Amino acid sequence: MAGSENMVILMGNLGKDPEVHTTGSGNMIVNLSVATTKSWRDRDSGERRERTEWHRVVIYSDGLAKVADKYLHKGSKVYLQGSLQTRKWTDNNGQDRYSTEIVLQPYDGKLIMLDGQNAQRTGGSKAEASAPANGDLDGEIPF
Amino acid sequence: MAGSENMVILMGNLGKDPEVHTTGSGNMIVNLSVATTKSWRDRDSGERRERTEWHRVVIYSDGLAKVADKYLHKGSKVYLQGSLQTRKWTDNNGQDRYSTEIVLQPYDGKLIMLDGQNAQRTGGSKAEASAPANGDLDGEIPF
Amino acid sequence: MAGSENMVILMGNLGKDPEVHTTGSGNMIVNLSVATTKSWRDRDSGERRERTEWHRVVIYSDGLAKVADKYLHKGSKVYLQGSLQTRKWTDNNGQDRYSTEIVLQPYDGKLIMLDGQNAQRTGGSKAEASAPANGDLDGEIPF
């Protein structure tokens, strides 16, 4: 097949704590519920409007799953890259149903926690584990 | 509002001709069904594997909708940028259903046709309409 | 014209306060110096390595320039989208020189401040101006 691209970039907040699952083969899988919000001024009424979108994120990368489990929690702000995947399943009535998820695979996904310090200040047990402090801007700036 | 990001980039082929709708207020809306394919070598078996993903794309940008209607057809290869949106609807059994789409809004979406010449050569009826090549449509033509 | 794409996404910290300029026609232009850092474990030595990259960012979008001027300062963390542009200039010895910049144009660029609260807490003079938090500037405020 000719080359194709399927990439999603999200930056938003977790609506709840990560859900951790383990597969039969021992791999950790983490599900995130991420909210992104878009706001704009309505052309007609002139008033501010806002729409929140909720995204299902599934982390199949073991390394990223561990990070998510350890450092993320309800309210965490994250930046992530993954790809779209629609899963087919059958509901109780025997009907086909589809669920679209953003999946992060090994070597093909990114996950960055954006509020390490805040998390520490608000102090959940998970947050306290969030070591990687915000580095100083050392090094010479060439421009 | 806290800054957030919700961006999708797809490059793939249309599985069928664009579906054109017109809203009550006269705006053109175009639906695309786009396939992306990912291939990789299985770690265990060593054999080549491939998975095709289908994406629902909805173009709310009038300029891009016109371009899609005029130049795209089944098999066209496109590059596009939009954002994820999940629509809730009720099925015949009164159950909530969700459909996730990639939406292209005015001033927030891109659409590039990647096989203009091929289309002309292979000659579908729509493709032949794309004769003026880089001709103007209304100043919003992205290719 | 054939469709093309030229997009840069950066998330990093400002190495110094924004530099504000005004064009002859009264438009505000803001220059940012943004650091991104990549870290990895060396395959041979096994030790952690890190490389910081500095980026010149030029904001030609008036709305985003105002936001940058008002809310950003040395150390601010930002997420931005723009496009690559290489400028040619002549140095004092009459030699051609090139400078590559990430430019943010109106309707084609994003800028999101990622540490609003921190800024206020650490309290630079600029940061204090950001008090109204999500206050309106002119309807183009991205955060």
Next chain:
Amino acid sequence: MAGSENMVILMGNLGKDPEVHTTGSGNMIVNLSVATTKSWRDRDSGERRERTEWHRVVIYSDGLAKVADKYLHKGSKVYLQGSLQTRKWTDNNGQDRYSTEIVLQPYDGKLIMLDGQNAQRTGGSKAEASAPANGDLDGEIPF
């Protein structure tokens, strides 16, 4: 250091054949010169304007370098992802000079050739090697 992002996405045409180099340790490095073109309608004069940007791309990924060497040539259209890197060097007058490049590293870069069939038709020796035909849209389309 806190998480950062540095990503470039380009889609454009090669201005000349790839330049292939081999490092002391036997790794293949390929340099590409890629043009992207942006066109817009001038707000004042109303006339169509166009600006071409040239990008230096350096492929350090051995796999992608081989693909580039084998399949790409002057005029090829490519889609690629990499990151920005500014190299410092000293010119003949002993002055510091900087060159900004888009680098594609192993496991952190993409390269997709977009005109396989065209290339074959126009027939350069390299082009004829460009096997991967444009796949058929088989598989059931769920929507």
Next chain:
DNA sequence: TTTT
């Protein structure tokens, strides 16, 4: 269900 989040965040501002």
Next chain:
DNA sequence: TTTT
């Protein structure tokens, strides 16, 4: 230096 490309492409349309």
